[in-house]
Amino acid sequence: MSSGNADTIFVLVGASGDLSKKKIWPTLCNLKRDFLPSNSKFVGYARSKLTIEEIKAGVKPHYKMKTAEDEEAFDSFFSNSTYMSGKYDEVSSFVKLSEHLKSIGGGRDINYVFYLAVPPSVFDAVTSNIKLCCMAPKGFTRIVVEKPFGHDLESSDILSKHLASLFTEQQLYRIDHYLGKEMAQNMLVLRFGNQMFGPIWNNQSIKAVKLTFKEAIGTKGRGGYFDPSGIIRDVMQNHMTQLLCLVAMEKPPSLEADDIRAEKVKVLKRVQPIVMEDVVLGQYVGDKTKPEDSEAYQGYLDDPTVPKGSTTPTFATAVLHIKNDRWEGVPFIIKAGKGLNERKAEIRLQFKDAQGDIFSQKCQRNELVFRVQPNEAVYAKLMTKTPGMEFKLEETELDLTLTERFQGHKFPDAYERLLWDVYCGNQSSFVRSDELKEAWRIFTPLLKEIDSRKPTPVEYIFGSRGPQESDELERKYDLKYSGTYSYVKQNKSQL
Template structure:
């Protein structure tokens, strides 16, 4: 895309665009990853003055020094804005004229990236409008689609079918920002570039795997939107399941995007759909002091809502590598801490001669404080011969002197520009993922299965510890990991 690039951000007046898309594009610009001849066109329904639009972009971008301030000024010169509808051909004809005017008399290829930071209700008309009126024949076209990719298997299939009528699969980039996170990308390297992990990455040595996502905040006024989806659709069906497939997949033939995604699909096809007995559901109530309202008190949430704000689920993968190893996924809002991590717990030491010995664990901390650490038993220093739990710790903030780890969106948009689809969701992968969750979601909503209540700021609903223990996880209560200091 070194000739000429136009990035069209649809939904440019929304929070997602201002908080994520434009800061990510600026990050790429200041680090020299955008082609010199790049134009960024914001498009939305709202009528916004260009100066006001640029001020809103600036308000969400943090500037560390004068050099970055100068880079921001230059970046804003590449930003434009026009408004129109998402379902009217004349609006897209007008948008195309706007883009062509910016491209001017450019010779050579004219590449276009269309970033749909839009609500699902307008995905289909917007994608058709883009294909019919802005599709360039003088370069490449790439369509970036934000989640949610439907609400169940049927709605997802309908969306995929509609996109396929206008766009080739190799032009569609379904973006799940968790696949752009540093430690999620690192999972592939940890697994396939270290022989000692490869040797034990199977049912003979691993007892269970936990993948956890915790947020301290609740829905905070967004309850009306969240209630349509719930924590299972919002976090588990996409973010956590994507991580699971990377942890469990076989080594791909190469790092080619299709080879990587082929292996992820094989994992999904070896899994059985969730049943009610495989999950524990929760919904948060007000904080202990009453200062933070409960989920049902959030404006827009029906008073009889059974939408879970917490879910724990266990999956089994029916293949030679993982048969009998539970994969426990946990996700929740309004909890005691914010973190996302992968925790791989190994089996007990055969013929243990030391008594109270904890299990080894490999932990990949996705956020915050990116880290990889291994829990292992070590002799207590001094005259004692007692084994104690310690760790081999690779905390990124203390080990590396690299610049700040880029935002996930920055990493993924760069992948779009490079044409690397390995960190994006393929259509058949999406189908298989929804098959695992759709029967459970329909049963919960159809039978209005009530989630267990838990107080805002706690670890989740009663029974969470018993749930993970039932599936094999053993907690070593005398140990707590503390990130290493700089």
């Protein structure tokens, strides 16, 4: 890390909130322990009248401490941290914050990073007051923006114009933590560093692409936050669209941030707006065979924080179409939901049937699967002969499970990787304004139709795979799921 980063103060705005306690404070603690200089400074700012010791106590249950060294690192981190209480819409509060930053900077040239973990209602005021009062006098000032980046195309454009009036694009880091996950980071290498994939990564070989995001939990009392958004705004327009870009984009001329992000914009421009005929919406209901005190027993509408009679989807499957030479005719099926049978995020490329069949239709389609979470892996499903005298076919895999192949390596948390990139000034894994605009262009017509018509979502039982209508939509686009294969981990002691 350059010497300039040794003089960087990280300011967490919204420091007492849920995201800050569970994610950002613990991430900063890990960064300081493993990467940042020992004299790095951290400042929390929020409306709550708290002390840094009270902030520390709130963070401690969410910080993984296995050893005495971990506890020592945690204590050391907060000894270099301070907290200020102030209003978000009051200039005088930010004047005091600026004076505090200058005082702990020791009169040296100093850089500022502001992480905005604040609700949309105060975003304009916070960013305006930072620009007015808290810009670094000589060093850099960087602004990390947490989603939601608007509610639709119009609100997103208003937000982008507001930010552009205050800061340059080089100062803005719109964070989507999925871009910090190990497999997302690996996609550029897997795609463009291996010649074997190049000739088959197109509509000549690939039948369909499926991107899946599944959660085994429901809203858990957070329905008040989730309900205004729904699963499409919460997951599909951002996380899953970013993964789609990594699959569908062309090779960038370099690994420079603007080169990578320009290719994402190019492919997004070729994605057609989603139509309702290509969508299935669902909402989970309770599994009444489960104990009454279990989460599975409660449906979405049973959550007291969810408005009565809400038609907000907790599940959606949508088909996207990319109109370019590489992907014309290949459906990109994105599926996301809460209250499903497992926690999983993956990218699945299903290849066309082998031509000139000589095996009496016993072969299943090949698939290349990128497991994003949990247990990051890349595996290829292929047909092979079962050992023995009988000529019997079986579906199996070529497997690269990263935690097994790279034992002893640290797998950083997504936020940890991305905040390190902020310190280093690397914007390649952050969302640019034109990229954001194109993503909203694709989803806004669908969202407006859902918001105005309020279609009743299909019910599915908590803990199931989701609505059968989703499977029917996939079959409509000839995505085949045989159900004959399960991914079995190898026992290394037998190798």
